Amino acid sequence: MSEHHYIACDLGAESGRVILGNLRRGKVTLEEIHRFPNGPVRIAGSLRWDVLRIFEELKIGLRKVATSGVVAESLSVDSWGVDYVLTGAAQPMLALPHHYRDSRTDRTYSSALEMPGPELIFSETGIQFMSINTLYQFMAEMERSPRLLEIADQFLTIADYLNFLFSGAAAIEESLASTTQLYNPVTRAWSGRLIEQFGFPRRIFPQIVPSGARLGRLLSEIVAETGVPALEVIATCSHDTGAAVAAVPASGDDWAFLSSGTWSLIGVELPAPLVNEAARAHNFTNEAGFGGTTRFLKNIGGLWLLQESRRAWAKAGRELDYASLALQAEAAEPFRSLINPADSRFLKPDDMPEKIAAFCRETGQPEPENPGQFTRCIYESLALLYRSTLQELEQVTGRTIRRLHIVGGGSQSALLNQFAANATGRPVLAGPVEATALGNVLIQAIALGHLDSLATLRETVRASFTISDYQPVQCAEWHKAFARFRRLY
Numbered sequence: 001m002s003e004h005h006y007i008a009c010d011l012g013a014e015s016g017r018v019i020l021g022n023l024r025r026g027k028v029t030l031e032e033i034h035r036f037p038n039g040p041v042r043i044a045g046s047l048r049w050d051v052l053r054i055f056e057e058l059k060i061g062l063r064k065v066a067t068s069g070v071v072a073e074s075l076s077v078d079s080w081g082v083d084y085v086l087t088g089a090a091q092p093m094l095a096l097p098h099h100y101r102d103s104r105t106d107r108t109y110s111s112a113l114e115m116p117g118p119e120l121i122f123s124e125t126g127i128q129f130m131s132i133n134t135l136y137q138f139m140a141e142m143e144r145s146p147r148l149l150e151i152a153d154q155f156l157t158i159a160d161y162l163n164f165l166f167s168g169a170a171a172i173e174e175s176l177a178s179t180t181q182l183y184n185p186v187t188r189a190w191s192g193r194l195i196e197q198f199g200f201p202r203r204i205f206p207q208i209v210p211s212g213a214r215l216g217r218l219l220s221e222i223v224a225e226t227g228v229p230a231l232e233v234i235a236t237c238s239h240d241t242g243a244a245v246a247a248v249p250a251s252g253d254d255w256a257f258l259s260s261g262t263w264s265l266i267g268v269e270l271p272a273p274l275v276n277e278a279a280r281a282h283n284f285t286n287e288a289g290f291g292g293t294t295r296f297l298k299n300i301g302g303l304w305l306l307q308e309s310r311r312a313w314a315k316a317g318r319e320l321d322y323a324s325l326a327l328q329a330e331a332a333e334p335f336r337s338l339i340n341p342a343d344s345r346f347l348k349p350d351d352m353p354e355k356i357a358a359f360c361r362e363t364g365q366p367e368p369e370n371p372g373q374f375t376r377c378i379y380e381s382l383a384l385l386y387r388s389t390l391q392e393l394e395q396v397t398g399r400t401i402r403r404l405h406i407v408g409g410g411s412q413s414a415l416l417n418q419f420a421a422n423a424t425g426r427p428v429l430a431g432p433v434e435a436t437a438l439g440n441v442l443i444q445a446i447a448l449g450h451l452d453s454l455a456t457l458r459e460t461v462r463a464s465f466t467i468s469d470y471q472p473v474q475c476a477e478w479h480k481a482f483a484r485f486r487r488l489y
Helices: 053-068 105-113 116-127 134-144 146-151 158-167 192-198 220-226 239-247 277-281 302-317 322-331 352-362 371-395 413-426 436-445 454-464 474-487
Strands: 004-011 015-024 027-037 042-044 046-048 074-078 084-089 155-156 212-216 232-236 257-260 263-270 287-290 294-301 403-407 428-430 469-470
Touching: 004 158, 004 436, 015 053, 015 474, 027 053, 027 403, 027 436, 027 454, 042 105, 046 220, 053 220, 074 239, 074 436, 074 469, 084 158, 084 220, 105 116, 116 192, 116 277, 134 146, 146 294, 158 212, 192 322, 192 436, 239 257, 239 287, 239 294, 239 436, 239 454, 257 287, 257 371, 257 474, 277 294, 277 371, 294 371, 294 413, 302 322, 302 352, 302 371, 352 371, 352 469, 371 413, 403 413, 413 474, 454 474
Parallel strands: 004 074, 074 232, 257 403, 403 428
Antiparallel strands: 004 015, 015 027, 042 046, 084 155, 212 232, 257 263, 263 294, 287 294, 428 469
């Protein structure tokens, strides 16, 4: 087999990376070429993404690839979902895009649940109700900045916007379209009914392309600026979770996935959308996956709780890395304090330790007193929420889930992985850490004809990486803790 190289531009809420993927003899390797910090910018009372700085950082990564002497064949960007950029005639960006944690959707979310109501919205989209969704952001746009929508030609989700800057091709890849709560997973098209219901201008909704679509060649101005050749730009799974789930090293249908990072996205892979009353009642979501699959999942609280706590401690002069926090958590008293990570108070930034302490006070529990206790509280609570969500998944889908695959940055935490196994009573298979970049790279390989299927993609991942196995222990203690956890809802 010949050797192939691909560039994955992987954007997360905390950092972005340019990664070079190498496929040779049925195995894939990754090399991080460039990493840069990411996060919201506060401006005029709002939270925004500095998307043009992100674009500049990606071009720095491309220049580093060019100077390495490696000749890549294609490039693709993946990112978080729901956020977007509005473009206009001869204007590549009309305003800095809002960050999904901006408070502007608080009122519009409540308004939409009153009229037209959740039943219609879910029947059209099959998407979990969260105030961050694009639907409620568009409602806020119409209230606060109607002129922007009047002059806009289109909106593009974040990764698709960057693919547009690289290629000149304006389209939204299906996996990101499905996060907006304006896409119908049955018809695999924009929901005309909701667009009309809410009065959104139809012209701003661009073409939807399938995962793995070839958008075109890198623009000549980017070639000249970076020194890379006119490689192909591909819309892989532009949604980072879609790319990560494609790279889960699983087989059969008795497994669930957990993409563990800022968010915890836990679910199963289905051959078709599951849009019914049970799915709506349990607030599950149907997101588009690679190869026409459906990621039936729930987006729940994740390591954002610890990320924000670390920021608060650092602001107070205590710089603590994840490894030292894990050691302190392991030594802390078990089940001293528990929270519901899905509580809405934890969605917004700022002083997360105080929010956790307040939850404990309100529920008659001792407040965590040091970073180790806070970290143990977060990890144990997340693991118990995983158990609750897996039970709901089995109930709604009728599947028996025998093992849990954890991928993403959170899969590096041995303590959290073990807690997840203990809490759920199921083996946990952790890794690969770089599942999103792997999915991005290997879907590019499929698009270019170097791999032939999703099954082959997963075989390649299994052949290339060691997966850690965690078996459940102390199940009786975790069962008691779960009964206590359920009372916190």
